[in-house]
Amino acid sequence: MGSTCVRIAIDAMGGDRAPGEIVTGALRAREELGVEVLLVGDPQQIEAVLPPKTNTAQIEIVPSEGAIEMEEEPLSAIRRKPKSSINVAMDLVKQKRADAVISAGHSGAAMASALLRLGRLKGIDRPAIGAVFPTMVASKQVLILDVGANVDCRPKFLEQFAIMGSVYSQYVLGINEPKVGLLNIGEEDCKGNDAAVRANQMLRENPNIDFIGNAEGRDVLSGDFDVIVCDGFVGNVLLKFAEAVGEVMLQIIREELPQGIRGQIGTAILKPNLRRIKQRMDHAEHGGALLLGVDGICIISHGSSQAPSIFNAVRMAKEAVDNQVLDRIQSQYQSLQRESS
Amino acid sequence: MGSTCVRIAIDAMGGDRAPGEIVTGALRAREELGVEVLLVGDPQQIEAVLPPKTNTAQIEIVPSEGAIEMEEEPLSAIRRKPKSSINVAMDLVKQKRADAVISAGHSGAAMASALLRLGRLKGIDRPAIGAVFPTMVASKQVLILDVGANVDCRPKFLEQFAIMGSVYSQYVLGINEPKVGLLNIGEEDCKGNDAAVRANQMLRENPNIDFIGNAEGRDVLSGDFDVIVCDGFVGNVLLKFAEAVGEVMLQIIREELPQGIRGQIGTAILKPNLRRIKQRMDHAEHGGALLLGVDGICIISHGSSQAPSIFNAVRMAKEAVDNQVLDRIQSQYQSLQRESS
The missing domain is CATH 3.40.718.10 (Isopropylmalate Dehydrogenase)
Structure with a gap:
C-alpha cells in the first residue's frame, strides 16, 4: 500500500x-x-x-x-x-x-x-453488519452479526457470519479462540425454527468455528460468548432495543434521584460514579458497526x-x-x- | 359461575x-x-x-x-x-x-x-404468549406478543395477535383505543421481509385495530405503543434480553457505587431512591406472561x-x-x- x-x-x-x-x-x-x-x-x-x-x-x-x-x-x-x-x-x-x-x-x-x-x-454469499456490544463482564465485548443487512438468512449464511465474526474477534478484538453462539429461543440444539436447527448443526460440525451452542436473549450480555450469529431481522431489533434501553435506564436513574437538599448532597457525593455508570451504558462509545x-x-x-x-x-x-x-477472512x-x- | x-x-x-x-x-x-x-x-x-x-x-x-x-x-x-x-x-x-x-x-x-x-x-389459529414490559413513561406499559409460542408466524396470525392484544390492553390494562405496532427493522411500511410487509398491510386495513405503524427495536420502550406484535422467535429473544438487561444495569450500578466512607454516606442518603430504581427495572414485578x-x-x-x-x-x-x-376476544x-x- x-x-x-x-x-x-x-x-x-x-x-x-x-x-x-x-x-x-x-x-x-x-x-x-x-x-x-x-x-x-x-x-x-x-x-x-x-x-x-x-x-x-x-x-x-x-x-x-x-x-x-x-x-x-x-x-x-x-x-x-x-x-x-x-x-x-x-x-x-x-x-x-x-x-x-x-x-x-x-x-x-x-x-x-x-x-x-x-x-x-x-x-x-452475503455480507453482514456486525456490532460490538458491551457485556456484564467489564472487560469483555461480544460481536453480534448480522444486525441488519439480511432480513432472511439461510443456514449457510449464518455459518459464513460465524467465520467472519471469529476472524474479527480474534485479530481485532484480541480474543484467543473466540466462542461462537447461535441466537435462539432455547439452549437445546433442537430448539427454534427449521433454519435455526439446521444452522446449529452446521456450526457444530465446522471444525474452524468454536461453536459452544445456542445463545438465548439472556445470554447476549453474559460475557460467555465472543461472537453471536443471527439473521438481520432479529439482530437489528436487538441492536436498536439495546441502544434505547441504555437511554431508558439513565432516564429512570435521573427521575428517581431525589430533589432538594438531600438529593443534591447524595448526588454530589456520587457524581463521578454516576458519570462512570453513564459511560458504561452509553452506546456512543462504540463508534459504529462493521460491514463484513x-x-x-x-x-x-x-x-x-x-x-x-x-x-x-x-x-x-x-x-x-x-x-x-480482509486477508485473514479470505485465507480462512x-x-x-x-x-x- | x-x-x-x-x-x-x-x-x-x-x-x-x-x-x-x-x-x-x-x-x-x-x-x-x-x-x-x-x-x-x-x-x-x-x-x-x-x-x-x-x-x-x-x-x-x-x-x-x-x-x-x-x-x-x-x-x-x-x-x-x-x-x-x-x-x-x-x-x-x-x-x-x-x-x-x-x-x-x-x-x-x-x-x-x-x-x-x-x-x-x-x-x-395460534395462541400467543403476551408479556407486559415497562416503558420510559413511568405510568405506561406495553404488551408484546408473541414472546415464544410460535417461532414462525404467518401475517394473519400477527393480525390475530393484534386483536387479542388490543382487547387485553383495553379491558385489563385500561387503555382507551390501544395503539398497535408491528415490530420491524424500519418505520416505513415497505421495510422488513415479505411476511412483515404483508402483515403491515393487513394491520393497516383492519378497521378494528388502531395500527400506528412499524415499531423498531428502539420504539419498544418509548411508550408510544400499547401493543406490539411480532413472531415468537424475535419476541422471545427480546423478552429474555430485556429481563437480563435489567440485571446487568443493576450490577453496573452496584459495581460503580463507591466503596469506603464516601460511598457509604452517598449510598445511604440515596438508599430509598436506589430501591425505587431497582423496582422499576425489575421484571419480577410483572408476575407472568399471558397465554392468549x-x-x-x-x-x-x-x-x-x-x-x-x-x-x-x-x-x-x-x-x-x-x-x-375471553368473552370480549370472542365477541370481537x-x-x-x-x-x-
Whole structure:
C-alpha cells in the first residue's frame, strides 16, 4: 500500500450532524491516531467547518456531488448519483487510495454502494453488519452479526457470519479462540425454527468455528460468548432495543434521584460514579458497526454520530486495517475450500 | 359461575421454587385479593410448606401425580402424564371449577396442556404468549406478543395477535383505543421481509385495530405503543434480553457505587431512591406472561418465580377474569366475521 500510514476515507456528508461533527471527529483521529483522513464531500461545506487555524494544505478533501437522502431507496439512489459522497468514498477504497471507509449516512445506501463498488469477498454469499456490544463482564465485548443487512438468512449464511465474526474477534478484538453462539429461543440444539436447527448443526460440525451452542436473549450480555450469529431481522431489533434501553435506564436513574437538599448532597457525593455508570451504558462509545464480507473495510456509523463516535469509528477502521482482517477472512475461506476438496 | 369469588387454579409443583414459594404467594393473594385458590399438587408436599397456624379446612388442595420435568419434550410428556399438576390444573378450568390457571413450571408443557385440554378460541389459529414490559413513561406499559409460542408466524396470525392484544390492553390494562405496532427493522411500511410487509398491510386495513405503524427495536420502550406484535422467535429473544438487561444495569450500578466512607454516606442518603430504581427495572414485578387465544385464562410465570411473582400473577389472572377478556376476544371475532360476511 505505498504509504505506511493508514488512510481512511470519510463520508463527510453522511449523518444528521454532517459535515460539522464528522469533520471534527475525523480531524481529532488524524491528530491522535496518526492516520491520514480523506474527507469526501462538498469542498465549500467542508472548508466552512474546519477550525480557523487548520493548515488546509495538509487536509485532503475529495470532492463529491450530492448525497443520498434518508428516504431514498438505496440501490436506485446509489445508481442515480454515481458521484454522491458515499460512492466517491467507496471508489477511493476500490482504487487503493484509501484502506477503509466510514459513513454515518444512509446505512442501506452504504451497504449497496459497498456491494456494487467493492464486491463481495470470494466465498461469501452475503455480507453482514456486525456490532460490538458491551457485556456484564467489564472487560469483555461480544460481536453480534448480522444486525441488519439480511432480513432472511439461510443456514449457510449464518455459518459464513460465524467465520467472519471469529476472524474479527480474534485479530481485532484480541480474543484467543473466540466462542461462537447461535441466537435462539432455547439452549437445546433442537430448539427454534427449521433454519435455526439446521444452522446449529452446521456450526457444530465446522471444525474452524468454536461453536459452544445456542445463545438465548439472556445470554447476549453474559460475557460467555465472543461472537453471536443471527439473521438481520432479529439482530437489528436487538441492536436498536439495546441502544434505547441504555437511554431508558439513565432516564429512570435521573427521575428517581431525589430533589432538594438531600438529593443534591447524595448526588454530589456520587457524581463521578454516576458519570462512570453513564459511560458504561452509553452506546456512543462504540463508534459504529462493521460491514463484513465485502472487499474493503467499511464502518457504518450511527446516523446521530457526533465527533467522539467518528473518532472511535476511525480507531475501529485502523485496527481492522492494521490486523489485515480482509486477508485473514479470505485465507480462512481458501483453507476451508482446500480441506473440503 | 356459581361463586361470586374468582377461583384460581395454581400449579403448586411447577417452578424452581415449588412448592414453597408458589404456595406462599398463592396464600398471600388469597388473603389480600379475596380470591379462592386451588393448590394443585402432591398434598403431602403442599401441606409441609403451609405456615403452622394455617386453617387447612379453608385451603383447597387438589391432588395430582407427578410433574413435567424441564428437559422433557412437552407434548409427549403432557400425554404420558395425564395426572400431572399442570394437566389437573387445566382440567379445573375446563370443568369450570376454576376461572384461571397459573403455572411457573415448564412453559412449553403449560402451553401444550392448555391447547389440548382447553382448546383454542373460535377464529384463533395460534395462541400467543403476551408479556407486559415497562416503558420510559413511568405510568405506561406495553404488551408484546408473541414472546415464544410460535417461532414462525404467518401475517394473519400477527393480525390475530393484534386483536387479542388490543382487547387485553383495553379491558385489563385500561387503555382507551390501544395503539398497535408491528415490530420491524424500519418505520416505513415497505421495510422488513415479505411476511412483515404483508402483515403491515393487513394491520393497516383492519378497521378494528388502531395500527400506528412499524415499531423498531428502539420504539419498544418509548411508550408510544400499547401493543406490539411480532413472531415468537424475535419476541422471545427480546423478552429474555430485556429481563437480563435489567440485571446487568443493576450490577453496573452496584459495581460503580463507591466503596469506603464516601460511598457509604452517598449510598445511604440515596438508599430509598436506589430501591425505587431497582423496582422499576425489575421484571419480577410483572408476575407472568399471558397465554392468549386458548379457551381459558392462563398465566405462565417465570421458572424462577418467588412468592411476590406468584402474588402478581394471581392479580393479573383476577383482572383478566373480572374484565371478561375471553368473552370480549370472542365477541370481537364474531363481530368481525359478521362484518366480512
